[in-house]
Amino acid sequence: MNAKDQPRGGDIRPTIALLVRLQETELEIRKLRHELAGVDQRVAALEAGLHGERAALEAVRERLQQIGARNRSLESDLKDFQAKIEHSREKLRGVKTNKEYQSGLKEIEDLTAMTARVEDEMLALMEEAEAAQRDLREREATLKSRTAEIEAEKAVVLEEAERSRLRLQELEGRSRELAAQIPEAVLGRFRRVQGAKKDGVAVAPVTGAVCRGCNVNIPPQMYNELQRRDRLQNCPNCERIVYWKEDDDRPE
Ligand SMILES: [Zn+2]
The missing domain is CATH 1.10.287.1490 (Helix Hairpins)
Incomplete structure (x- = not known):
């Protein structure tokens, strides 16, 4: 009504x-x-994909440094044991009693066993270092190609964003024109x-x-x-x- x-x-x-x-x-x-508000986040997410690989690479490098340091310390032990063995042998030549002789022999035996243990560890470290070197080279190659891939993806995202920004400007202009007619x-x-x-x-x-x-x-x-x-x-x-x-x- x-x-x-x-x-x-x-x-x-x-x-x-x-x-x-x-x-x-x-x-x-x-x-x-x-x-557009999500672009920075997308780029950050792409870059974050490399963090894990970089960290793994760093861990291998660090391990190689540790191996190097341990090796130097073992080499110095080895020299030390050899010097002690020399010294014990010298002492043995001048001993007077059988007891002194037996104790001298025991000393040399112990030092020889310690030398063998150090040599075993050095050998194991050498093998580990070789494997780590191979791993390092592989990881470096992977990181290089992944970085290139991610840079390419980033370029696509940024190019899209640029197109969106242009389109946005165009639409904002249109919106103002339309609003002015209402x-x-x-x-x-x-x-x-x-x-x-x-x-x-x-x-x-x-x-x-x-x-x-x-x-x-x-x-x-x-x-x-x-x-x-x-x-x-x-x-x-x-x-x-x-x-x-x-x-x-x-x-x-
Ligand atoms: Zn309604």
Whole structure:
């Protein structure tokens, strides 16, 4: 009753068309901004892929240094034992008693056993060092090729981002142009709803008497009014600006 008595405005279709285009443009802007915000993270994630390989390489280098240090210490032990063996042999030549002789022999025997243990360890270290060297060379080659791959991937991501930035500028220009064509009061109404909606959707079609913004039925009287397309209406449920979309409507 009351709605029917309201003065009719002009055809709202051009305004709706502008709002729909503005919304499409701004939704794409939103998407691009979101994508661009993730670029730094994507680049960091790519670089992080190399951290593990670099760390493994460092661990091998460190182990080789440890082996070198241990080897030098064993070499010095070896010299020390040889000098002691020489000394014991010399002493043995001058001993007076059998007891002294036996104890001298025991000393040489112990030092010889210690020498053998050191030599065994040095041999094991040498083998380990050779394997570590091979491992190091492989890891260096892998890291080099992985670095090249990641640099290439990074270049693609950054190139995409650059394209997105250009597209964003273009869309921002379009959005300003479209907004400038929309009556201020209508734009204000659109912005208020847009600001309140997480998905940024402020204008929605109504098809089959259902608001496609929230999928709730439009009351019959309002639905009839919508079909006149002579004034802007908001969905009573989600408050989005709604318009009747004929093509998709169910036949009566
Ligand atoms: Zn709705």
